[in-house]
Amino acid sequence: xxxxxxxxxxxxxxxxxxxxxxxxxxxxxxxxxxxxxxxxxxxxxxxxxxxxxxxxxxxxxxxxxxxxxxxxxxxxxxxxxxxxxxxxxxxxxxxxxxxxxxxxxxxxxxxxxxxxxxxxxxxxxxxxxxxxxxxxxxxxxxxxxxxxxxxxxxxxxxxxxxxxxxxxxxxxxxxxxxxxxxxxxxxxxxxxxxxxxxxxxxxxxxxxxxxxxxxxxxxxxxxxxxxxxxxxxxxxxxxxxxxxxxxxxxxxxxxxxxxxxxxxxxxxxxxxxxxxxxxxxxxxxxxxxxxxxxxxxxxxxxxxxxxxxxxxxxxxxxxxxxxxxxxxxxxxxxxxxxxxxxxxxxxxxxxxxxxxxxxxxxxxxxxxxxxxxxxxxxxxxxxxxxxxxxxxxxxxxxxxxxxxxxxxxxxxxxxxxxxxxxxxxxxxxxxxxxxxxxxxxxxxxxxxxxxxxxxxxxxxxxxxxxxxxxxxxxxxxxxxxxxxxxxxxxxxxxxxxxxxxxxxxxxxxxxxxxxxxxxxxxxxxxxxxxxxxxxxxxxxxxxxxxxxxxxxxxxxxxxxxxxxxxxxxxxxxxxxxxxxxxxxxxxxxxxxxxxxxxxxxxxxxxxxxxxxxxxxxxxxxxxxxxxxxxxxxxxxxxxxxxxxxxxxxxxxxxxxxxxxxxxxxxxxxxxxxxxxxxxxxxxxxxxxxxxxxxxxxxxxxxxxxxxxxxxxxxxxxxxxxxxxxxxxxxxxxxxxxxxxxxxxxxxxxxxxxxxxxxxxxxxxxxxxxxxxxxxxxxxxxxxxxxxxxxxxxxxxxxxxxxxxxxxxxxxxxxxxxxxxxxxxxxxxxxxxxxxxxxxxxxxxxxxxxxxxxxxx
RNA sequence: GCCGGGAUGGCGGAAUCGGUAGACGCAGCGGAUUCAAAAUCCGCCGAGCCAAAACUCGUGGGGGUUCGAGUCCCCCUCCCGGCACCA
Numbered sequence: 034x035x036x037x038x039x040x041x042x043x044x045x046x047x048x049x050x051x052x053x054x055x056x057x058x059x060x061x062x063x064x065x066x067x068x069x070x071x072x073x074x075x076x077x078x079x080x081x082x083x084x085x086x087x088x089x090x091x092x093x094x095x096x097x098x099x100x101x102x103x104x105x106x107x108x109x110x111x112x113x114x115x116x117x118x119x120x121x122x123x124x125x126x127x128x129x130x131x132x133x134x135x136x137x138x139x140x141x142x143x144x145x146x147x148x149x150x151x152x153x154x155x156x157x158x159x160x161x162x163x164x165x166x167x168x169x170x171x172x173x174x175x176x177x178x179x180x181x182x183x184x185x186x187x188x189x190x191x192x193x194x195x196x197x198x199x200x201x202x203x204x205x206x207x208x209x210x211x212x213x214x215x216x217x218x219x220x221x222x223x224x225x226x227x228x229x230x231x232x233x234x235x236x237x238x239x240x241x242x243x244x245x246x247x248x249x250x251x252x253x254x255x256x257x258x259x260x261x262x263x264x265x266x267x268x269x270x271x272x273x274x275x276x277x278x279x280x281x282x283x284x285x286x287x288x289x290x291x292x293x294x295x296x297x298x299x300x301x302x303x304x305x306x307x308x309x310x311x312x313x314x315x316x317x318x319x320x321x322x323x324x325x326x327x328x329x330x331x332x333x334x335x336x337x338x339x340x341x342x343x344x345x346x347x348x349x350x351x352x353x354x355x356x357x358x359x360x361x362x363x364x365x366x367x368x369x370x371x372x373x374x375x376x377x378x379x380x381x382x383x384x385x386x387x388x389x390x391x392x393x394x395x396x397x398x399x400x401x402x403x404x405x406x407x408x409x410x411x412x413x414x415x416x417x418x419x420x421x422x423x424x425x426x427x428x429x430x431x432x433x434x435x436x437x438x439x440x441x442x443x444x445x446x447x448x449x450x451x452x453x454x455x456x457x458x459x460x461x462x463x464x465x466x467x468x469x470x471x472x473x474x475x476x477x478x479x480x481x482x483x484x485x486x487x488x489x490x491x492x493x494x495x496x497x498x499x500x501x502x503x504x505x506x507x508x509x510x511x512x513x514x515x516x517x518x519x520x521x522x523x524x525x526x527x528x529x530x531x532x533x534x535x536x537x538x539x540x541x542x543x544x545x546x547x548x549x550x551x552x553x554x555x556x557x558x559x560x561x562x563x564x565x566x567x568x569x570x571x572x573x574x575x576x577x578x579x580x581x582x583x584x585x586x587x588x589x590x591x592x593x594x595x596x597x598x599x600x601x602x603x604x605x606x607x608x609x610x611x612x613x614x615x616x617x618x619x620x621x622x623x624x625x626x627x628x629x630x631x632x633x634x635x636x637x638x639x640x641x642x643x644x645x646x647x648x649x650x651x652x653x654x655x656x657x658x659x660x661x662x663x664x665x666x667x668x669x670x671x672x673x674x675x676x677x678x679x680x681x682x683x684x685x686x687x688x689x690x691x692x693x694x695x696x697x698x699x700x701x702x703x704x705x706x707x708x709x710x711x712x713x714x715x716x717x718x719x720x721x722x723x724x725x726x727x728x729x730x731x732x733x734x735x736x737x738x739x740x741x742x743x744x745x746x747x748x749x750x751x752x753x754x755x756x757x758x759x760x761x762x763x764x765x766x767x768x769x770x771x772x773x774x775x776x777x778x779x780x781x782x783x784x785x786x787x788x789x790x791x792x793x794x795x796x797x798x799x800x801x802x803x804x805x806x807x808x809x810x811x812x813x814x815x816x817x818x819x820x821x822x823x824x825x826x827x828x829x830x831x832x833x834x835x836x837x838x839x840x841x842x843x844x845x846x847x848x849x850x851x852x853x854x855x856x857x858x859x860x861x862x863x864x865x866x867x868x869x870x871x872x873x874x875x876x877x878x879x880x881x882x883x884x885x886x887x888x889x
Numbered sequence: 890g891c892c893g894g895g896a897u898g899g900c901g902g903a904a905u906c907g908g909u910a911g912a913c914g915c916a917g918c919g920g921a922u923u924c925a926a927a928a929u930c931c932g933c934c935g936a937g938c939c940a941a942a943a944c945u946c947g948u949g950g951g952g953g954u955u956c957g958a959g960u961c962c963c964c965c966u967c968c969c970g971g972c973a974c975c976a
């Protein structure tokens with residue numbers, strides 16, 4: 034081997050070798066346990082960013098580790114290629130979205146290859162390819178026929194100047210990002226997946242996912258939001274005759290505290306009242322302004338207006354005023370809520386603002402409410418001023434009230450979900466066409482299988498709006514049923530649809546006769562899925578839902594797609610800026626800034642810049658560090674090592690140039706250690722014989738390290754501590770002197786294990802090092818090192834000695850010493866006697882293998 | 890606003906089941922090597938007191954449980970992720 038570590042030579046060499054040998058090509062093999070390792074596929078935005086490098090390095094370490102452990106490993110890669118950025122780039126650069134996307138894929142693929150990932154590239158797929166989305170369209174038509182997909186009106190952000198639908202991120206402070214016009218809510222027809230039909234299963238199956246982080250499961254549970262409540266009918270006429278206004282509440286116990294009801298602006302009652310009330314009509318129009326995003330709805334000022342209409346309390350028959358409120362959404366429940374200001378914070382604030390009565394009907398079980406209320410009392414408790422129900426507890430009252438309402442025909446128990454059906458229609462061009470034909474006589478007809486795929490034209494020019502909506506050659510067609518003139522649907526699907534099944538298609542990407550075949554059942558479920566925490570709800574819930582849809586049409590046999598999930602944190606970096614004369618901030622890239630005597634200056638002019646805090650790497654703050662620059666300067670192994678060492682995978686990772694240098698230094702030290710060792714001649718790894726104290730200790734540490742690193746990677750998925758343990762072992766080994774054969778054989782054993790343990794993290798350098806240590810050895814195919822239990826045995830251990838919980842000394846005892854012996858030894862230890870100050874021991878706590886605490 | 894998470898030296902982080910707080914690395918300081926520098930190697934490195942030892946304090950803030958709390962419970966502050974059309 035070369036005396037000097039040259040990543041620029043060994044890395045391309047290793048990558049070429051693996052590619053020629055097709056070292057990572059996967060095939061179905063029932064003789065080994067399978068391990069399907071999947072990282073979330075990237076959107077081809079142009080070039081790789083650090084978040085990708087982190088994601089794919091974590092996946093690669095797990096894939097390579099399991100390969101060494103004897104698993105049949107599949108690690109594929111592909112492209113989440115449809116989406117909004119391609120349309121924006123197309124407008125900005127006057128190119129077609131398809132061409133832009135394909136050239137990005139080509140460049141990013143080259144970058145991914147330079148990272149040395151153990152990927153089976155023969156399975157690569159891009160969701161914008163007709164051979165991929167064809168099957169998405171096929172499944173759509175099946176689900177449409179089954180009734181799983183249906184059409185209804187839904188509210189979108191409408192830009193009245195550009196005449197386009199806007200994504201939530203394109204609405205800034207209530208205005209369109211390009212036109213600046215005040216955004217309006219508009220109802221348009223859309224296709225929906227009945228995900229609510231699966232709400233119960235999506236919720237209960239979370240309990241069968243022990244390999245998922247608890248926080249992700251909690252977020253999904255809350256998102257699905259199963260709640261047990263009561264549907265209550267407020268008659269529109271006194272004495273309960275005629276039509277009713279339906280509301281849903283989880284707090285039926287507060288029914289006697291209702292002082293008004295609130296309906297959405299779109300509610301029929303509101304519309305009816307507005308017909309003779311210009312002020313109300315104006316208010317309803319105002320409610321239509323602004324975006325549909327829930328965050329905006331929830332933070333805006335709560336406003337309302339009296340409709341003048343009354344409904345009647347189902348029990349007391351008292352009139353209750355009906356308000357229109359901007360915070361009530363037509364899409365939720367019945368589009369109406371009963372308001373109980375005394376026991377709901379939002380209603381309390383609203384009642385104060387509009388001087389509505391506040392009537393308390395619940396009090397704590399063991400105290401009285403101090404009236405008038407200063408704030409809503411939202412706990413459950415005991416009812417009062419509630420007719421026959423007074424004195425009952427909240428839970429009891431809910432049951433009883435539901436029962437009485439049911440007998441009156443004015444309501445019943447109901448379970449509802451917060452989860453709403455999944456609207457997948459997008460009025461955009463760069464997406465998968467929805468395979469529906471609109472026929473004036475037959476209605477919505479799914480495109481027959483032999484006419485699929487409905488191919489998206491790629492040679493287009495785009496400005497504002499989707500080009501296929503203006504392209505008769507695309508939308509003019511004949512009805513498959515009656516043969517008459519018809520029009521093709523021009524909306525495309527939400528890109529979350531493509532990313533909901535790609536993991537299954539990787540099992541059989543070449544299949545052109547069906548969506549999936551038996552290979553999917555061999556590989557699924559994914560054994561380890563890795564991606565950003567930002568996908569905790571939407572993507573992961575949709576993919577789980579889609580898997581169940583595929584199961585129910587017989588395509589897959591499992592219930593869940595991802596057995597284990599790892600959610601990695603963001604990559605963040607320091608930001609720097611200078612104030613411009615106009616007061617705006619000019620953001621400077623960290624690569625152009627250096628720190629001299631604690632002052633941050635721009636390299637080009639040496640003048641100071643201002644540090645703006647550490648934030649997620651982004652274009653807007655110009656704090657992205659280009660992975661390519663790091664790979665070019667230090668090599669992929671250094672980038673990989675730094676990524677894995679700087680933070681545990683689930684936490685955010687702060688970029689640090691100095692830290693990268695440190696990682697590179699470690700690799701140089703490792704290279705030199707192996708080089709110096711092998712220069713002295715070949716030697717076999719230690720296999721037996723008496724050892725002195727120093728070598729016994731080194732072997733013990735070696736095997737402890739193997740045990741720790743194995744546990745860290747496999748169970749804890751915490752690579753930073755695994756690397757730290759290997760560094761400690763290296764430091765300990767460097768302190769062991771001697772060039773005799775026995776010492777060298779123990780060092781050989783240690784170096785072989787170190788190189789193999791580092792191989793999943795820094796595969797290129799380890800490929801050379803293992804060959805140097807064991808001529809003829811091949812990295813791919815080498816097994817993971819085994820722990821020698823005999824080397825772990827010790828005869829004496831050290832316990833911490835505490836007096837009253839404070840550390841006062843250390844105590845050496847035999848490894849097999851019993852509690853009584855430890856206690857006796859502790860009580861006569863000089864440190865113990867000193868700090869007991871003559872008091873007798875009241876209690877002695879012995880924690881085996883850890884410490885002994887004397888309480889006086 | 891609602892849901893989920895986080896906060897530990899100058900910095901990134903470690904402490905896995907309630908049991909030595911600060912592993913490992915970075916930065917810094919001192920030394921070796923060198924004509925010199927870079928690189929490399931060795932040592933020191935939470936704060937207070939301080940010559941040192943000893944001791945005291947110390948895990949965002951406030952309270953609690955425990956022989957013992959970074960870790961568990963309650964309250965608060967700040968930061969981050971998601972909120973259904975960014976992916």
